[in-house]
Amino acid sequence: MTARRRGEHAGPALNDPNQTDVLVIGAGPTGLTLAVDLARRGIAHRIVERNPVPNHATRAKTIQPRSLEVLDDLGAVGHVLDVGVARIPMRFHEPSGAVVDKPSISVRSGEVFHTPYPDPLWIGQFDVEHALRQRLDELGGRVEFGSEVVGVDQDDEGVSVTLRTAEGDETARARFVVAADGGRSGTRRLVGLPLVGETFEEQRWYLGDVTVRGLDREYMHIWPSERGMLGLTPLGIEGLWQVQSPILPGEEPGTPSLEFYQRLFDERVGPGAVHLTSASWLSVYLVNARLVEDYRSRRVLLAGDAAHVHSAAGGQGMNTGIQDAYNLGWKLASVLAGARTDLLDTYTAERRPVARTVLEMSTEKMTRAVAAAGRGSEDGLGAALAGVGDGNRNSGLGIHYRTGPITYPGGQDSTSAPVAGDRAPNVTGLEGAGFSGDLFDLMRGPHWSLVAFDHTDPVVFDNAKPTHMHVHRIGPGPGSTIVDAEGEFQRIYQPHPGELVLIRTDGYLAARMPAGQELDVINHLAPFRSAGNVVRPY
Numbered sequence: 001m002t003a004r005r006r007g008e009h010a011g012p013a014l015n016d017p018n019q020t021d022v023l024v025i026g027a028g029p030t031g032l033t034l035a036v037d038l039a040r041r042g043i044a045h046r047i048v049e050r051n052p053v054p055n056h057a058t059r060a061k062t063i064q065p066r067s068l069e070v071l072d073d074l075g076a077v078g079h080v081l082d083v084g085v086a087r088i089p090m091r092f093h094e095p096s097g098a099v100v101d102k103p104s105i106s107v108r109s110g111e112v113f114h115t116p117y118p119d120p121l122w123i124g125q126f127d128v129e130h131a132l133r134q135r136l137d138e139l140g141g142r143v144e145f146g147s148e149v150v151g152v153d154q155d156d157e158g159v160s161v162t163l164r165t166a167e168g169d170e171t172a173r174a175r176f177v178v179a180a181d182g183g184r185s186g187t188r189r190l191v192g193l194p195l196v197g198e199t200f201e202e203q204r205w206y207l208g209d210v211t212v213r214g215l216d217r218e219y220m221h222i223w224p225s226e227r228g229m230l231g232l233t234p235l236g237i238e239g240l241w242q243v244q245s246p247i248l249p250g251e252e253p254g255t256p257s258l259e260f261y262q263r264l265f266d267e268r269v270g271p272g273a274v275h276l277t278s279a280s281w282l283s284v285y286l287v288n289a290r291l292v293e294d295y296r297s298r299r300v301l302l303a304g305d306a307a308h309v310h311s312a313a314g315g316q317g318m319n320t321g322i323q324d325a326y327n328l329g330w331k332l333a334s335v336l337a338g339a340r341t342d343l344l345d346t347y348t349a350e351r352r353p354v355a356r357t358v359l360e361m362s363t364e365k366m367t368r369a370v371a372a373a374g375r376g377s378e379d380g381l382g383a384a385l386a387g388v389g390d391g392n393r394n395s396g397l398g399i400h401y402r403t404g405p406i407t408y409p410g411g412q413d414s415t416s417a418p419v420a421g422d423r424a425p426n427v428t429g430l431e432g433a434g435f436s437g438d439l440f441d442l443m444r445g446p447h448w449s450l451v452a453f454d455h456t457d458p459v460v461f462d463n464a465k466p467t468h469m470h471v472h473r474i475g476p477g478p479g480s481t482i483v484d485a486e487g488e489f490q491r492i493y494q495p496h497p498g499e500l501v502l503i504r505t506d507g508y509l510a511a512r513m514p515a516g517q518e519l520d521v522i523n524h525l526a527p528f529r530s531a532g533n534v535v536r537p538y
């Protein structure tokens with residue numbers, strides 16, 4: 001990505017291909033999300049990946065509603081919607097030969113969230129990465145495959161990064177580095193941010209991607225067994241299945257191979273009952289629950305699995321990483337455009353509590369799933385797996401930053417309307433001159449949004465540049481630039497007449513304020529702003 005960014009701040013030295021503003025390490029879902037966000041903001045960046053080719057393993061297999069909203073905002077949701085499947089029912093094959101069908105474990109999130117994407121989608125991680133790479137390509141960026149970071153050395157001005165490629169070593173220079181290099185992050189070690197927590201030696205799973213002869217792809221298939229259940233989930237469009245089986249406590253794990261997995265099926269289900277035909281990824285997965293104390297070491301920031309690792313139960317890992325990157329992208333862009341670097345500390349303050357909750361929740365779910373996995377029948381196992389689905393908690397839509405340092409508290413007394421720090425719910429049925437659509441349509445893009453409800457007087461934010469802030473006068477009648485035609489904004493946000501709702505570029509409410517209180521909000525945000533930049537919200 002060589003594009004110059006549009007900010008006020010001078011970019012890296014022209015003509016020096018080794019200098020950039022942000023160097024992203026790792027092209028998993030986290031690094032790719034960040035690269036896309038930086039690219040759409042015109043920030044000079046590089047994204048390096050040590051593997052020579054894109055990841056082909058399914059790994060994560062659920063994308064949650066909040067991540068779908070993020071991908072929509074980034075312009076990357078199309079392919080995900082094309083390949084993802086909303087609900088895959090479960091088919092239990094009992095040892096007795098009985099077949100019991102049950103509904104999908106994925107649960108639609110509640111209407112209270114007002115999202116265009118209420119359903120989590122079953123999708124292989126490689127397809128999410130494909131969608132993000134495709135979007136990055138459209139924006140003029142590209143992943144540098146076969147480029148491994150082997151050294152990181154930071155000073156007050158920037159970070160020197162040693163890259164190892166087939167052609168030899170190169171030293172790159174960046175103002176900031178984001179380590180999205182996964183659970184075994186070498187960068188995390190190099191900058192001395194320990195990953196604290198525990199490894200659950202008794203919670204291990206065989207995993208892999210296989211093809212299977214003649215199995216109905218309309219179902220997720222589960223074979224309960226006292227020696228550990230076997231599961232096959234259809235993913236992707238090329239006949240792939242993710243195989244999953246617990247290694248029971250005390251059992252010595254075997255080495256995964258096609259033959260080994262076939263043997264598990266033959267022994268537990270019956271010879272030839274399930275016929276595996278090929279395997280493209282094989283793994284033993286050991287459950288960890290670990291978190292760093294701080295996501296930032298001066299000019300190096302950690303994101304995704306590099307900052308937190310936890311059980312896959314509840315399908316949160318990839319999603320938390322995508323949302324970390326989305327929280328960080330605009331903050332880096334703001335700092336590069338002149339905001340105070342203190343803004344980067346709000347990244348840890350906002351995202352670490354989210355990861356801590358995910359750790360606790362997924363550990364509890366995994367413990368239940370592992371305990372149930374050795375049951376010899378659907379009874380109990382189905383219930384335990386259904387508990388793993390838990391829609392509203394898993395969706396990510398309830399994540400909020402109410403007590404975060406950016407949020408200007410107060411301003412709304414209703415118990416059912418969103419308050420400052422909450423995710424902004426969508427509103428349908430808005431009509432304006434040449435516009436007909438949703439609140440999310442107005443919010444889509446790298447700008448902040450100010451909704452002035454039933455408010456015709458000028459507001460301080462009117463003077464903000466359109467690249468930074470879009471001001472919308474939404475209301476029931478004349479004077480409004482956008483008419484709340486179906487009364488949805490009024491019903492969901494329950495605004496007082498004249499109220500101002502300030503929405504961050506990443507879709508969270510920074511403030512709800514009565515008319516005339518803008519300067520208080522601006523003062524609240526002053527610790528992050530550069531001097532003199534009054535109408536820029538951060």
Ligand SMILES: Cc1cc2nc3c(=O)[nH]c(=O)nc-3n(C[C@H](O)[C@H](O)[C@H](O)COP(=O)(O)OP(=O)(O)OC[C@H]3O[C@@H](n4cnc5c(N)ncnc54)[C@H](O)[C@@H]3O)c2cc1C
Pocket residue numbers: 025026027028029030031048049050051055059060061062125147148149150180181182183185186187207283285303304305306312314315316317318319320321
């Ligand atoms: C078996 C399994 C099942 C899972 N199931 C789920 C699920 O159902 N739902 C869910 O949400 N999550 C799930 N997860 C977790 C999910 O896969 C991870 O949370 C997700 O991949 C994290 O994304 P990331 O981009 O942070 O890290 P990664 O995807 O690990 O990407 C890191 C990238 O950095 C690269 N890299 C590492 N070191 C360097 C270096 N020095 N230089 C350059 N590049 C480097 C790596 O090659 C890799 O491509 C599962 C994980 C596993 C292993």
